[in-house]
């Protein structure tokens with residue numbers, strides 16, 4: 001047999017017949033390769049370093065062209081990519097036109113689910129197992145469905161919904177629980193506590209087994225001991241909760257012991273029904289800085305590029321300093337909580353990603369990390385608001401999709417005072433389509449009473465948060481992954497009151513009006529300046545501020561005055577702000593005849609999934625939403641408008 005080397009490995013079939021020593025050497029190569037490659041590109045390092053042995057053992061034991069392997073979230077699939085012929089793609093990981101940082105159906109037949117959201121692997125695997133039942137030719141066994149899920153993803157409600165049904169149906173299925181005790185932050189919740197009890201009861205379990213065999217050898221104690229044993233079993237046996245539900249439990253096992261892991265997988269394959277294999281692993285194994293704080297290694301950024309040349313540095317130093325929206329929110333919510341004792345902050349497993357780390361430290365009694373449980377986080381907020389608290393739910397736009405029905409029933413329908421703060425509401429660069437926050441306005445706008453707003457800068461983020469607290473009712477504020485100056489345009493003291501349904505005029509014009517929302521305001525102002533320089537045409541630029549209610553007077557006024565209106569939003573083209581403006585113009589067409597012939601130029605993310613790219617700016621350009629593309633589009637559209645009105 002030829003020596004096993006990662007760089008030459010073309011298919012996981014080449015693992016067959018290899019000794020544990022050879023597999024261990026391969027794991028070491030994968031670990032080194034991950035450290036080297038992910039440092040250059042950035043990506044999910046800690047989770048991947050922890051599943052190397054598990055992944056090699058899985059590919060050794062199963063044929064995943066026939067059996068099916070589903071990764072929960074799939075941020076831990078890098079070793080799987082290396083084993084399935086994609087080692088050479090690593091220099092382009094998460095870059096434009098490069099390899100995805102998640103499992104991706106388009107990339108490989110070994111990737112069963114294009115995933116990025118947590119908690120669904122067990123359900124999806126249950127679906128595969130149900131669908132594959134009876135699919136094997138006569139005399140052969142059906143393929144296996146295997147779900148690999150982290151301890152935090154396992155705690156998501158949907159994981160239990162999947163397990164519930166799979167156990168009931170005796171699906172031919174394995175659940176590989178990769179328990180490293182960490183989500184992005186430390187895993188929270190009663191389940192995490194239970195898993196940690198299992199970890200620490202390993203020695204007790206061995207003692208129980210010894211006691212049991214000893215009791216059987218004593219004829220007098222005999223059957224009484226069986227009863228006592230049953231009670232002790234419930235206290236000592238790891239995983240008995242799962243066993244009671246009809247899920248076979250094997251563990252806890254050392255997930256870095258490759259021979260032991262293969263042995264356990266082989267054993268599990270001989271047991272009918274659903275088996276949960278509980279592996280203990282170390283997040284960030286082999287990466288010293290992960291040390292006591294694996295959160296630091298969960299995801300790492302690429303090294304900063306070569307320092308900017310001096311001339312650029314000087315030019316940049318004249319520009320207003322920028323901070324991320326996340327950081328500004330983190331400070332604003334702390335300031336709001338100082339002022340108002342009713343404010344509580346809720347996150348679904350994303351304290352640092354949403355900017356709540358400082359809040360958690362300052363107000364531990366008013367901070368609630370619910371784990372990966374978006375549905376619960378939203379319903380929790382509804383309950384807290386009902387008894388007089390002012391919950392601020394900080395969540396990524398795409399993950400709020402999980403809590404949609406709770407936004408409807410537990411918050412909107414009850415007209416509760418809950419403020420949703422949606423981070424990553426827009427294009428997200430390297431994470432790709434699973435993480436894009438492009439649908440929130442479309443899915444929240446239909447709910448009566450919902451107020452939707454988006455700040456253009458740091459000052460307005462603070463003012464919107466405060467307005468949400470003062471006005472009450474359900475609010476959703478949205479901002480993208482990106483930075484902003486503290487102030488764009490007028491200083492805070494000169495800005496109009498942050499009243500729902502009011503836009504702010506930022507630039508006067510004479511041939512058309514642009515209504516931009518959130519971070520797109522800065523780009524729209526830039527585009528208007530470019531248009532003026534290139535053509536002499538002056539368009540007015542409004543910061544729309546609210547998507548719901550929209551500023552009907554300003555929009556209809558502009559439509560009547562110029563006959564040309566443009567909208568700019570970092571959101572899908574259907575259902576968002578541009579749609580709201582188009583609906584407003586359509587609805588007014590019978591009552592406001594002067595607006596009936598207004599042209600509308602909508603700029604939003606086109607109706608297709610946008611791939612991951614190195615930067616959000618590139619994605620904006622691909623969507624025609626960078627300043628140069630907007631200016632060009634407006635120049636074309638305004639000149640067409642002019643020609644047509646001359647002809648009439």
Ligand SMILES: Cc1ncc(C[n+]2csc(CCOP(=O)(O)OP(=O)(O)O)c2C)c(N)n1
Nearest residue numbers: 047116117118150151152153182183184349
């Ligand atoms: C629905 C949803 N909420 C939040 C996230 C953000 N997120 C990505 S990975 C992760 C932690 C996952 O922890 P775990 O399942 O234990 O896997 P590990 O990273 O430890 O391997 C979180 C919260 C997500 N991907 N999906």
